[in-house]
Amino acid sequence: MTEDSAKERILSAAEELFAESGFEATPTSRIAERAGVPKGLVHYYFRRKSDLLAALVDRLPDEQIEPATVVVPGDLAGSLRRLVVELDRRFTGSLGLSHLLWREADTHHVVREALADRFQQLVRLVHSVIVGAAGGRLAVADVDNASGLLARAVSHRHATARHSRDDRPAEFDGELTFLANALSSKVRKAAPAD
Amino acid sequence: MTEDSAKERILSAAEELFAESGFEATPTSRIAERAGVPKGLVHYYFRRKSDLLAALVDRLPDEQIEPATVVVPGDLAGSLRRLVVELDRRFTGSLGLSHLLWREADTHHVVREALADRFQQLVRLVHSVIVGAAGGRLAVADVDNASGLLARAVSHRHATARHSRDDRPAEFDGELTFLANALSSKVRKAAPAD
Amino acid sequence: MTEDSAKERILSAAEELFAESGFEATPTSRIAERAGVPKGLVHYYFRRKSDLLAALVDRLPDEQIEPATVVVPGDLAGSLRRLVVELDRRFTGSLGLSHLLWREADTHHVVREALADRFQQLVRLVHSVIVGAAGGRLAVADVDNASGLLARAVSHRHATARHSRDDRPAEFDGELTFLANALSSKVRKAAPAD
Amino acid sequence: MTEDSAKERILSAAEELFAESGFEATPTSRIAERAGVPKGLVHYYFRRKSDLLAALVDRLPDEQIEPATVVVPGDLAGSLRRLVVELDRRFTGSLGLSHLLWREADTHHVVREALADRFQQLVRLVHSVIVGAAGGRLAVADVDNASGLLARAVSHRHATARHSRDDRPAEFDGELTFLANALSSKVRKAAPAD
DNA sequence: AATGAATGAGACTTCATTCAT
DNA sequence: AATGAATGAAGTCTCATTCAT
Numbered sequence: 001m002t003e004d005s006a007k008e009r010i011l012s013a014a015e016e017l018f019a020e021s022g023f024e025a026t027p028t029s030r031i032a033e034r035a036g037v038p039k040g041l042v043h044y045y046f047r048r049k050s051d052l053l054a055a056l057v058d059r060l061p062d063e064q065i066e067p068a069t070v071v072v073p074g075d076l077a078g079s080l081r082r083l084v085v086e087l088d089r090r091f092t093g094s095l096g097l098s099h100l101l102w103r104e105a106d107t108h109h110v111v112r113e114a115l116a117d118r119f120q121q122l123v124r125l126v127h128s129v130i131v132g133a134a135g136g137r138l139a140v141a142d143v144d145n146a147s148g149l150l151a152r153a154v155s156h157r158h159a160t161a162r163h164s165r166d167d168r169p170a171e172f173d174g175e176l177t178f179l180a181n182a183l184s185s186k187v188r189k190a191a192p193a194d
Numbered sequence: 195m196t197e198d199s200a201k202e203r204i205l206s207a208a209e210e211l212f213a214e215s216g217f218e219a220t221p222t223s224r225i226a227e228r229a230g231v232p233k234g235l236v237h238y239y240f241r242r243k244s245d246l247l248a249a250l251v252d253r254l255p256d257e258q259i260e261p262a263t264v265v266v267p268g269d270l271a272g273s274l275r276r277l278v279v280e281l282d283r284r285f286t287g288s289l290g291l292s293h294l295l296w297r298e299a300d301t302h303h304v305v306r307e308a309l310a311d312r313f314q315q316l317v318r319l320v321h322s323v324i325v326g327a328a329g330g331r332l333a334v335a336d337v338d339n340a341s342g343l344l345a346r347a348v349s350h351r352h353a354t355a356r357h358s359r360d361d362r363p364a365e366f367d368g369e370l371t372f373l374a375n376a377l378s379s380k381v382r383k384a385a386p387a388d
Numbered sequence: 389m390t391e392d393s394a395k396e397r398i399l400s401a402a403e404e405l406f407a408e409s410g411f412e413a414t415p416t417s418r419i420a421e422r423a424g425v426p427k428g429l430v431h432y433y434f435r436r437k438s439d440l441l442a443a444l445v446d447r448l449p450d451e452q453i454e455p456a457t458v459v460v461p462g463d464l465a466g467s468l469r470r471l472v473v474e475l476d477r478r479f480t481g482s483l484g485l486s487h488l489l490w491r492e493a494d495t496h497h498v499v500r501e502a503l504a505d506r507f508q509q510l511v512r513l514v515h516s517v518i519v520g521a522a523g524g525r526l527a528v529a530d531v532d533n534a535s536g537l538l539a540r541a542v543s544h545r546h547a548t549a550r551h552s553r554d555d556r557p558a559e560f561d562g563e564l565t566f567l568a569n570a571l572s573s574k575v576r577k578a579a580p581a582d
Numbered sequence: 583m584t585e586d587s588a589k590e591r592i593l594s595a596a597e598e599l600f601a602e603s604g605f606e607a608t609p610t611s612r613i614a615e616r617a618g619v620p621k622g623l624v625h626y627y628f629r630r631k632s633d634l635l636a637a638l639v640d641r642l643p644d645e646q647i648e649p650a651t652v653v654v655p656g657d658l659a660g661s662l663r664r665l666v667v668e669l670d671r672r673f674t675g676s677l678g679l680s681h682l683l684w685r686e687a688d689t690h691h692v693v694r695e696a697l698a699d700r701f702q703q704l705v706r707l708v709h710s711v712i713v714g715a716a717g718g719r720l721a722v723a724d725v726d727n728a729s730g731l732l733a734r735a736v737s738h739r740h741a742t743a744r745h746s747r748d749d750r751p752a753e754f755d756g757e758l759t760f761l762a763n764a765l766s767s768k769v770r771k772a773a774p775a776d
Numbered sequence: 777a778a779t780g781a782a783t784g785a786g787a788c789t790t791c792a793t794t795c796a797t
Numbered sequence: 798a799a800t801g802a803a804t805g806a807a808g809t810c811t812c813a814t815t816c817a818t
Binding site: 021022024025099102103105106107112115116119141142144145146148149150152153155156157159160162163174175177178179181182185186 | 215216218219293296297299300301306309310313335336338339340342343344346347349350351353354356357368369371372373375376379380
Binding site: 409410412413487490491493494495500503504507529530532533534536537538540541543544545547548550551562563565566567569570573574 | 603604606607681684685687688689694697698701723724726727728730731732734735737738739741742744745756757759760761763764767768
């Protein structure tokens with residue numbers, strides 16, 4: 001069953017190699033080699049090299065995280081922490097993808113758009129988690145701002161993790177707690193008049 | 195005045211082109227062309243193409259921002275806002291540089307390190323501004339966390355600004371205010387005896 | 389019949405050109421030109437230029453001479469003369485090869501070894517012919533010395549023939565006869581009891 | 583006094599490098615480097631690269647060997663042995679020269695002629711030594727043949743010594759003795775009537 | 777459907793040579 | 798006299814892409 005089709009193997013090889021060395025620096029011949037297929041087959045399935053990149057973006061896994069799996073109502077800090085743990089896991093599980101998206105975003109609009117989409121998804125996800133954990137007692141603007149801030153910080157953290165030797169994202173608990181406290185203090189302040 | 199030396203023109207051309215299309219996708223011949231010099235001269239000054247990249251990183255402007263120029267003690271939100279305005283200006287003024295650093299960080303460790311350096315500088319800068327504006331009445335950990343969060347968010351904002359049509363960084367005031375408030379509320383809470 | 393495969397034509401062209409102008413002085417483009425193939429094909433078959441040289445040495449014809457074809461027992465001088473005539477014919481028939489070997493021996497160890505091999509073959513061949521023509525009545529040491537001397541002289545004669553306008557080896561009969569006589573006198577002296 | 587002029591240092595560097603890597607494979611810049619002179623100076627003294635080769639051949643040391651220094655009348659084998667020892671010493675003392683001459687003889691007629699000259703000198707030298715050691719009792723033809731044979735063998739021996747790791751010429755005493763005996767036997771046979 | 781031989785444009789780089797100083 | 802910046806021709810090699818089978 002792990003006997004992937006040749007086409008699939010080509011795509012995986014391309015993903016790895018584009019992530020390792022970049023699109024331009026990767027010859028199609030090396031893709032064929034790593035996929036263990038004859039050179040001609042790469043161009044048989046993907047006439048031009050850029051078609052490979054497009055196909056790679058198309059098959060982007062849509063691994064949504066379900067807010068419910070990390071949210072504990074009333075425990076904002078914990079919920080955010082669990083969210084980030086989960087995000088980190090996804091990130092580590094598809095490093096090639098992440099490398100690829102960041103690397104080629106500048107020159108391939110297809111990729112750029114995919115990257116932007118993912119960021120928007122992330123913002124919405126953080127938003128949901130905050131709302132789910134803190135209840136509806138927060139000002140909409142505050143939630144928006146916190147979500148934006150956190151999504152950016154998490155994205156940046158992953159983006160720079162790519163650059164480190166072991167691809168492991170940096171410590172982040174302090175920042176998370178700080179943010180959770182900031183929001184929580186708003187809740188209290190927003191509700192004494194109740 | 196714009197009569198730069200040939201060597202300088204080559205570097206500028208390389209910076210632009212590497213930023214536009216990436217290192218690999220930029221032929222040295224196009225660099226020579228844009229710099230208006232014969233092809234041989236490029237390799238006379240920079241034996242291999244990668245030497246160009248190294249030179250580009252070496253001459254990285256060290257445009258430090260002086261905290262004092264944006265800090266107004268007591269006005270944290272305003273100070274941060276002025277800081278970001280200034281950072282955005284620097285960013286817009288050297289777009290090529292920023293593109294270059296992010297694009298090539300994955301494959302050229304010189305570049306990667308330069309990018310990491312710049313990030314650390316940014317963290318320290320934000321730190322100084324917060325301390326300068328809020329006085330010494332904040333917990334060290336809070337300042338650290340807020341600085342990290344903000345530096346990451348600002349970096350990410352610039353990194354993704356590269357991907358937009360007009361290179362303009364996204365709106366950010368809301369996030370800034372939120373963060374300033376978060377910190378300010380700590381000050382008050384930390385000094386209830388006042 | 390002369391419709392050789394492209395690969396074969398490339399090798400022949402390379403052999404000729406390397407012999408004419410030397411390895412370094414021969415552009416691969418000129419090889420392609422003379423072989424009547426597109427430039428890319430040369431590097432398709434032989435990734436690097438030096439692979440061409442290696443291939444050339446590999447396909448070195450192993451044109452052994454069968455001692456029996458020149459030996460007439462009892463006629464040492466005649467046998468040696470027939471041997472040299474035959475060696476000269478081989479030499480003239482593959483001039484390119486000979487040029488090539490001597491020219492590039494200094495810088496390419498593959499070639500150097502091939503040249504050394506050929507010399508050893510030659511020594512053994514001369515040895516066989518002497519023994520075959522003179523019978524077993526000669527001292528081993530004498531045969532060894534004479535073989536070495538003659539093999540060296542013949543090699544040198546071919547090596548310098550390359551340098552002459554018409555590639556024709558110099559007259560050599562006198563030397564041959566002298567050597568045959570030298571050996572023959574030993575036979576008589578070794579068997580005075582006859 | 584070892585403070586050679588720049589021009590002299592350039593020539594020596596060229597001789598070494600041409601011998602090591604060949605004429606074509608040696609950039610003039612490397613000659614300048616090894617000579618410790620600025621690049622421009624090489625072409626200041628020798629406008630074209632080939633002028634260097636010509637100059638090198640022009641200044642060829644004419645290290646003639648005086649027959650009297652090795653000849654002991656009556657001792658032919660010893661005389662030849664001493665001659666070869668002396669020739670080997672000259673050879674080892676100017677290896678660069680020898681490499682150079684053999685390497686570039688194929689493509690530069692100036693060099694080719696110099697090499698041929700040296701060979702003729704050698705033939706005459708051997709001739710003188712034989713005559714000196716054996717007296718006038720040998721047939722002219724025999725002396726000619728033996729000289730040619732020996733000169734060729736010695737030349738070949740040096741030519742192939744270049745190809746060995748340590749540039750040391752191979753053992754040769756057996757061959758020499760054999761040749762001396764061959765000649766000596768003629769003397770005896772030629773003079774029984776005395 | 778699949779393959780790998782074949783192609784040619786073009787990339788990087790080297791280098792002899794010129795020339796202004 | 799001496800230098801090293803500058804030039805451009807040319808060399809080796811890579812590679813996406815095509816095509817006959």
